[in-house]
Amino acid sequence: MARRGENIYCRKNGRWEGKYVKCRVDGKIRYGYVSGKSYEETLRKKHEAIKAMQTGTHKSRKRGELLFAVVAEKWMETQKPILKETSIAKYEGILSHYLIPEFGDMLITEITREKAVECLQRLLAPKGEKESGLAPKTVTGIFSVLKTILDFAKIHGNVTVTDLRNMPVKQARRPLRVLSVKEQRTLEDYLSEEMDGSGFGIMLCLYTGIRLGELCALKWEDISFTEKTLYVHRTMERVPAEEGGRKKTKIIVTQPKSICSVRYIPLPDKVFHLAKERKGEQEAFILTGSPKKFIEPRTMENHFLAAIQKCGISKANFHALRHTFATRCVELGFDAKSLSEILGHASVRITMDRYVHPTMEAKQRNMDRLSELMSAGND
Secondary structure (H helix, E strand, O other): OEEOOOOEEEOOOOOEEEEEEEEEEOOEEEEEEEEEOOHHHHHHHHHHHHHHHHHOOOOOHHHHOOEHHHHHHHHHHHHHHHOOHHHHHHHHHHHHHHHHHHHOOOEHHHOOHHHHHHHHHHHHOOOOOOOOOOOHHHHHHHHHHHHHHHHHHHHHOOOOOOOOOOOOOOOOOOOOOOOOHHHHHHHHHHHHHOOOHHHHHHHHHHHHOOOHHHHHHOEHHHEEOOOOEEEEOOEEEEEEEEEOOEEEEEEEEEOOOOHHHOEEEEOOHHHHHHHHHHOOOOOOEOOOOOOOOOOOHHHHHHHHHHHHHHHOOOOOOOOHHHHHHHHHHHHOOOOHHHHHHHHOOOOHHHHHHHHOOOOHHHHHHHHHHHHHHHHHHOO
16 A cells, blocks of 8 residues: 555555545544546645645535445444454455545445446556456455445445445356365375374365365364264354554464354264374374464465375465365255255355366366266167
């Protein structure tokens, strides 16, 4: 985020944002926001807004309460008591990085469909030769928050707002990475020779499909050696935090993303025997064997990248292990409902549509069966 003085910043979306003090309400500072396509335009708007405020020609208190920044703040206050810390951080990031710079000093009633479309296009547009725009999924999330705030203003402010429904962001389906059977065997052979905490964690994900954050939060108390099951009920995440007025991040262990993510997973023999060999104190993290020391998701991702590089496996992120697990299960004939519950999905449709991707090997086997059928018919 580039800064040019006067409390004016250039956001990643290419827009410039200016912030100024408007007033104090109950001892709390209320800021005004302006934005423009250039530093000079934003600086001019900021000086005009300050002058209008000083001369009494700025928006009235009643109209000021309908400023997007003010409504968004009120909406956020209503959400904090019911949201997880990770969700709060996500929404605050969307507001501060995208929506406030774009619409902060506009009245809720001034946000038109045309202005929303312009914003959408800017977020998606490439910023340069090497830097792409935001991912469609990210932009969809931003607009979901915008629509929610407009609905909040409509209900609680009794005002007419623009209907932003039916503004889908086109999301091209990206080919998701699944390890081939050969790659998986190569990785498992390597891990069997280098079976430290991280190696066991990778193997556990290959055979259970748990998420990276869920893996990092696992403790030995979560494995039942009598029932031969894994209890997934926590996740580890890094979230924004402030310390001494400086923005930092911190690691938290919290509940999984949804109630469906809390689940018991039966352990296959291979992983169960590995777990028995490594079993540690009940309160210890599985990846470290220590109750106090843990491996955070970002570090675990790096361990995985180092492992596949040593194996000569082409690029893949940690989530490819989850895709690989789901794909192997489908190839083995798992019923969709069982697989959906093991993965912690709310519906079978999510499992089949998002996480199951037939490999070229599977397609080839099916095509070979077609040839066998036709050959049998000629006998």
